[in-house]
Each structure stands twice: as structure tokens, then as C-alpha cells.
Amino acid sequence: MFTSEHWGEFMIYNIDFDIAALFFLLALLFIFYYKKWIPNTQNKVFSAILWVSLFATITDILDAGMSSSSGLFPMDIHQIILYIYFLLIDALPILYVLYIFSLTGVEGKLFEGSRKYTFFGPIVMILFIILANFNTGWLFSYNSEIQNFDRNYAVAILNLIAFYYLMFGVKEIIKHRRVLGTEKSVALCLFVVFITLPIIIQMYMPHLFVTMFGVAICLFLIFMTIQGSEEIRSSTGLLNRNAFISCINIYNDKKEEYVIIAIRIRGYRYFKRVFGRTKMKKFLKEIGSSLDNYFENQNRAFYLGGGRFAVLLPSRYSSDYIIPDLQNIFNKEIDGEEMKINFASNFCIINCPSDVNDIDSLLQLIDKFDKHIDESKEITYASQIEMADSKRIDEIEKAVDRALLNDSFEVHFQPIYSLDKKNYHSAEALIRLHDEKLGSISPAEFIPIIERNGLIIQVGIIVLRKVCEFYLENKLNEKGIEFVEINLSVAQCMQKDFSEIMQKILREYDINPNWINFEITETVAAESPELLSKLMTTLHAKGFQFSLDDYGTGYSSMISLIELPFHIVKLDREVVAKLSNVKTQIAIGNTIDMLKKMKMYVVAEGVETQEQVRLLQDMGCDYIQGFYYSKPLSGQLFIEYIQKQMSVV
Ligand code: C2E
Ligand code: MG
Ligand code: MG
16 A cells, blocks of 8 residues: 655555456466467457556556655656556457457458447547647646646546447447357456446545456456357367367468368277277377477467367478478377287378368368378378268268177178189188168278278277187088188287287187188288288297288289298289280289299189189189189088088088
């Protein structure tokens, strides 16, 4: 409390309220900046209101201090403080109106029609009154008798103009009450009450500086109801999808160029099941804070949910430099109870507005990237993404979830005929999905989808278990079936403890690894030769055998053949289908010769005619698989089929 004694009269300025307002505003500013905020108009205006209020409070305190110690401070400085105070305090109701406009989303309309005059006109008046005071002293003037400033009648005019703006705001609130909702509308109207009351009090008790305290209370109210209601932070600590959308809108409104790097964690859904929510959340949080550190807390990274992230950069940044750093952040190792997983991720570079120019298309593109991405490509450019039917993919994902829940996956078996022994000596296990809603879905369609979302690992384990059960129940080895071929996907091969899991399951059923042959396609072999080589060597040492599937359609087959311990090579059915062509005959004939010299066995897939069987037999092919002998059959039909053939022999 400052006191000032003058002419025997005792003038007391009570600035306790101002001090309280100061701390209040500092706390609000701290929370506002600590809590992430996106630079949209609403937040920018709110932060302006906070800063203006803070400095108005400071100048108010300084004014009180200088008034109570009259003579101690140069008059000029005191005068400047007063000018600043009036400019700031009169900016507040104007900012209040701007804030309402930013909330209703019609801020651009301020410059249209008669609003131009009704909104900007009084601003000119305010500036005129304040600046004219240099000559006129309408607002305040120096009273040499008391060595202090008298406040004059123009203060009342400024108060009236302030009230005008408050009413201007109230009118807008009423007009847009539906858009704003009751809670926001009430909070904004209360602002008027809380700000007018202290002004009236101060008019009657000029020594009681309570105006700024009223403002601080109002801001607190708005902060709690409006500013706090918009949740923009995700569980990772990064900004969320809503914030992402707002930021994109800001760039689009300004017609600025920018780059989005969309990132997805491979197999996220599966890992979430394996590790559980808590562990996954912790992992995502670590990624979140690494990203925040990397971008120096500039709010460039967002978490979009479902293991998907996005980075938003002004176009001056080159994604070529940033992607390797992002790869280091994302490709982490995580410890599970049963296994360690090396996370991998895919990146998609989207240049805006050249690739997409509105938020809906952008979100759609990110969704497509997530669902249609070629797993093997670490970096994809938006232009490479085909706009496939993402609805169908969603439906298939749901069908797979249902099948997992109801344990309704089935495994069928296609017999493989040995030309040499003239019997069925093995079979390929092929998964079948029959959904109540979608009907039968081909593995060629749903396997690539679950390879992307990671569920292939769980499905793969189901297939292995079903094959083991089938093998034991029907004593397949006694029926001449030496082994069952099981297809493996990239995602399965990339799983770090895959070999341990496989062995564990086989031990559970007491099944000899010799009875299982894993089929790996050429593309997998071509993509990750080192990883695959390690996995195959480990499993091979434990007695598992391998077949190279779909041979003849991919590339780099020679390297895979030479370096990896394949026991069998399966000629792709597309190649077999062209057997009537003489060139194909030469190619297949020589291929079989080569493979035999390399001490491998050859299976021809997709054999449908007797002619094909004859040609392949002449070429030295060992085994035949195809509709000519049998389609893939359910377990029971397969057993019946094999038994019938045995009795014929
Ligand atoms: P694949 O491993 O090359 O399997 C052979 C495919 O050829 C099977 O298709 C089979 O039904 C079909 N086929 C067999 N003989 C003939 C024939 O004479 N003519 C014709 N036109 N087709 C024939 P299916 O069952 O639709 O499986 C498609 C692909 O899905 C498989 O190709 C395999 O890559 C994948 N797949 C199937 N089951 C599994 C599984 O359990 N795990 C994994 N990872 N992939 C699987
Ligand atoms: Mg196969
Ligand atoms: Mg095949």
C-alpha cells in the first residue's frame, strides 16, 4: 500500500488488487505457454490479451507508485507511463471483440460492410483522445500544486467507448450463440460483468486499483472454459490430430507451401496387443519427446493416433536431410516379455499444395498411405500412392478382427504329388477366411492387409498351431505326408524372436521340425537378405527346411538361391501356365537342370493339365502341386482324399 500525504490530506492508493492481478496473469501466461498451443487467430488474440493485461497492470502499479511518491520521479516518465496505460487498457475491449470474432470463425468479416466503420471508427476516436492529450489535457493533466496528474472528463469518454466495444461483443455473442454453445457464450458475457463492475467501483473509489484484478478474473474464466476446452495434446505429449488440422488450415489460409512427412510404425496394432497399452504408450511417449527435442519444441510434430505421426515443415526445409534423423528416432528396439522387437517405420513425403491442397484430401492421403503402403519401401512419395478402395480395407481389417475373436480362421491343405514316388508326399497349408458379412476373402487379398497392420504375426502363429494339431491328430507321417509347407510373410521373418517362438510351439506339440517346411517368397528373400539369412540359418540348424516360393516372377533370385539354405524351389504358377510356349519350356527346362545340380528339389505350382504334368516330368521336375491333382481341401476332405489315393495304390 502506497501512501501519499498532501496538504494535510491523506491520499491512499491501494494496489493490493493490482499485485494479485499481476501474479494471476503471470500464472496464466505460464500455463498458457507451458500447455502447447497452435498459432491460430483465437490463440494469438488470447495471448495478446494476456500480454496487454500484464503490461497494463504493471503500468497501473507504476502509476500508483509514482503518484504516491510525488516529486520523486520525473514528471515526463510518469506521463509516458500514463499514456502507455491508457493505450493498453483501451486495447483490451477491442481485443475482446476480436477474440469473439475468432471464436465464431468470422474474423475476416470485420472488414466488410458497415462493420468497417462501427468497429474501426471508435478506435480512431480512442487514439485521437489519447494523443490529443499532449495539447488538450482532456484525459489527464499535470497539477503542479499537488505535483501529480489529475484525471479529467475524457476518462469517462474512454470508459464509454470501452463499454461500446463490450456491447459490440455481446451482440456478436447473441448472434452466434449456437456456434459458440451455451458454456462459451455465458463465459464471454460474464467477462462484461466482471470488467464493468470493477470499473464502476474504481470510478467511485479512485484509490482502489481493482480494474486489472477484474480483467485477470475474466481471463481466468475464459481460460478455464474456452481455452482449456480444446484438447490439443495427445498421450504422447505431442500435439494431436485436432491441432494438426488447425495448423494445416493456418498454412492453407495463408496459401503457404509446406511439406508433410507422414510416419507410421510398422505392425503397430500387433505390437500393441503383444506389449499391452501401457508399454506401447511409454514407447510412443519416448518417441514424442525425442521428436520435440529434435524440433526444439517448435510444435512441428503431431501424433495422429494408431501409431501414426506427422511432421509439418515450411517448404524451405528439405525432407532429405530430416528423414535420416527421423529414422533414427523411430527405428527403436523395445523389450517385450517374450521377445525383443526392432521397430521399423515407413515415411511418406507430401508436398502441399502440389500433392494435395485441402485438409480432407490430405487426411485421406495419409490414411491411404497407412493402408496401401508397400511395406518394403521405407520412403514413399505422395504421388506414388494409388487411391485404392480404403473402405474395403477397413472392412477386411474388421473381418480379420472378428475371425481372431471367434477363432474362425481355417487352414486348408493342398496335396503335393511326387512324380518319382507316385504318391502325395507333402501338402501346402493355405489359410481360409470366411466372414459372415463379406463371405470368403482370398488370402491374396487379406494377407497383404494384415502384413501392414501387423496382425500377420498372430495369424501366422494360429496357422502353425492348426497345422501342428492337424498333423498330430491325423498322424500324417503314417499317411506318407513327410512335411507340410507353411507360408511365411516378411513381417514374420522380421520378428526378432521368430525362431524361438516357432521352436516353442513345436515343442508344445512335440512335433519334429523336419515335418515343417517354411515357404518364403522371392520378394522377401530379395528385400532383407541379411536378416533372412540369419533367421534361416538358425532355423535350419534346428532342423526346419525351407522352400523358395513363387520362383520365376521376381528378381535377384540367383543370389537368394546361392546364399540361402533352400531345400525346395517352387516354380510359380504364372510361369507354369505358360508352359505351352517353347521359350518357357527352354527356360523351365534349364532352370530345373540348374536347380537339380544345386541339389535342390523342384515343385511346379498351379499345374492344371495332364500335358503340363507330362512336360514337367520330362524336364525332371520332382513334385507337382495344382488343380490337376487337387484343389486345396479342408482337413477332413484332405484326409479322405489321401486315404482314397493310398487305397488305389
Ligand atoms: P502361394 O503360396 O503361392 O499359394 C498357392 C496359391 O495357388 C494358392 O492360392 C492356391 O490355392 C493356388 N493354386 C494352387 N493350385 C492352383 C492351380 O492349379 N491353379 C490356380 N489358378 N491356382 C492354384 P491361395 O490359397 O488363394 O493363396 C494365395 C496366396 O496367399 C498364397 O500363394 C500365399 O502367398 C498366401 N497365403 C495363403 N495362406 C497363407 C498363410 O497361412 N500365411 C501366409 N503368410 N500367406 C499365405
Ligand atoms: Mg506358398
Ligand atoms: Mg506360390
